[in-house]
Amino acid sequence: MTDTKRNRIGFIGAGRMATALAKGFLAQNATKAENMLACDVWPASREAFTKETGVECLAESLPVIQKSDVLFLAVKPQVLKEVTPEISRNSDSEQLIVSIAAGVTLSDLGRSLGDHRQLIRVMPNTPCLVGAGAAGMAASESVSAEDRQFIRGLLETVGVCHELPEKQLDVITGLSGSGPAYVFQMIEAMSDGAVMMGLQRDIALQLAAQTVLGAAKMSLETGLHPGQLKDGVTSPGGTTIAGIAALERGGFRAAVIDAVEAGTLRSQELAGNK
Template identity: 40%
Template sequence: MNSKIGFIGAGNMTYAIVSGLLNSDPHGKENIYVSNRTMDKAERLSEEFEISFTVNNRSLVETCDIIVLSVKPAKYKEVLDEIKDVVTSKHVIVSVAAGITIEYIEKFFNKPVKVVRTMPNTPVLVGEGMTAVTSNNYTEKDDLNAVLNLFESIGRVDVIDESLMDSIPAISGSSPAYVYMFIEALADGGVLHGLSREKAYKYAAQAVLGAAKMVLEKEKHPGELKDMVCSPAGSTIEAVYSLEKSNFRGAVIQAMNACTDKVKQMGKTES
């Protein structure tokens, strides 16, 4: 990390990103700063990761090069109004909030401002995040690469058109929650049939991890991988049949539609 990175907001996403960054580069702590409107959360991060903290967003902006706006969408207006006068041409403003567009951020400034819109997910905490990235025309290649390098150090990164960004929370940003529910359900089934809770979570989580790795590394269609597990008249195809009778895929897609609708609604509310 050659750039100084400032996080405005000390919530869960900041914690996840900072933890992931320092797992990747333990010596990078001197280039990480965090600000928060209350002292307690900022102090917790500072003590755990030995990074600098402040309750003054403007001073953080003056110190740092990359400014990550890690606050709730409803707080963006307040934060942008506060820092707009100290943001210069050197700064790169990075959004991590669902529904907040580049245009919404740009309208706070009466000058060209580099803006990168991202949508990471919490597995950045363990270096296995997935982050979608898009940027405005003022963002130079080196600036974008600095942001890409930041997120590549904590997982995979994909540059997409901004028109697709509202679709990302449902499939990536929010989807770990669905996966945790699935793991919990698998574990409950294991406990029902005699496994201890500890062993059930271990078996379920490792199965999900391994299955995901197969999709990413074997470059086979998920349907083909599923078919490899399903023997004729076997137990797996019986389970698949039961899931299909319960509208398993339809329920997942319906949940994703609800998530996407909410993201779009949030964007309209804040803009």
């Protein structure tokens, strides 16, 4: 990561995504627990965040705002407007504010923060918890190249991150933001099929998850088109083509495309962009 003077990282909201990011940053030695601080209104969330990260989590947001060089807004889009007034009153003009609220545009965020200019919008996903995240980010024009590189580098310690035009971040939300849930459902369905055919559940789950992991690794490391990789394991009249035909009859590809589209449209709806 690029060296920076932005050493202190704060989280407004200490839910699953904030926990995943904080744990990932710590696991990859991107920062230290003593350089992070979080807050959340829910006692259970505060307790869980501190237990999993070792980072102090407060009930009040003011100390987090005042002590952070980089402030992650890790709350749901629907409640973001409840936390921005205090940030607007107490934030330093040079503080870098990073929002992970789905669908909230940089312009809307800036207005809600009293025209604060140091803004970055990020859409991460929960696999950053295991160093395998996939994120997209967009920055306001006032953010320096150094700060953009810092946040991109921070996110790259827990996966991959692409800086994109902001209009594409809703698509990132529908694809990689929501995508892990699609894959988890596929793993569950694959293991259910194996159990139905006589395999014990623990083995079925492990092999299904490992199969998805292996296929993803092959796709990333070979750089080959997924269709080409699919053809490489599809013999004439064999078991794989029989399974693929069943997926096609069930509308598998169309359902996945529809899921990404639905996630994208919902991201737009959450911010009132439609």
